[in-house]
Amino acid sequence: MTHKTELSRFELGLAKLAEVDGKVGEEVVAPLGDLGKYVIEFAFGDIYQREGLSLREREIATVAMLTVLGRETQLRVHINAALNVGLSAEEIEETIIQTVPYAGFPTAINGINILKDVVSEVHG
Structure with missing residues (x-):
């Protein structure tokens, strides 16, 4: 597994979130502050990036x-x-x-x- 920096996880997650949810996704997580950042990094930067x-x-x-x-x-x-x-x-x-x-x-x-x-x- 390739090691991802925090910035690349966030960037990958933000791009995947936009692909999945369009603009609505970012509007949902933006007001969450750090929690929104964790959602983007983990759910969309890690899990949604997986193959399979x-x-x-x-x-x-x-x-x-x-x-x-x-x-x-x-x-x-x-x-x-x-x-x-x-x-x-x-x-x-x-x-x-x-x-x-x-x-x-x-x-x-x-x-x-x-x-x-x-x-x-x-x-x-």
């Missing part, structure tokens, strides 16, 4: 996990990201429905409602 999964696959996994965990604010951001990296609303809906046997109906219902809100905002 496409950005679409990473967002499918992320949407599923955030749905199951009930992290609605972050789910909204990652539904936008999923749409941004090429997932359709139907694919995101299927991802959320796939969580029902493991997390239950209320969690999936919340996810579907967020998906509908995001799609109406994007395609208004």
Whole structure:
């Protein structure tokens, strides 16, 4: 594994964040100060840089996990990201429905409602 400097991790992470979330991603992490820097460096500078999964696959996994965990604010951001990296609303809906046997109906219902809100905002 190649050693990355802190600056290059941040720069790589910022570029990957923009690729995944567009401008919205930076707007979400900018107000977080140092915590936002850690999100950029670790999540996007390290994890999202790994080989083995496409950005679409990473967002499918992320949407599923955030749905199951009930992290609605972050789910909204990652539904936008999923749409941004090429997932359709139907694919995101299927991802959320796939969580029902493991997390239950209320969690999936919340996810579907967020998906509908995001799609109406994007395609208004």
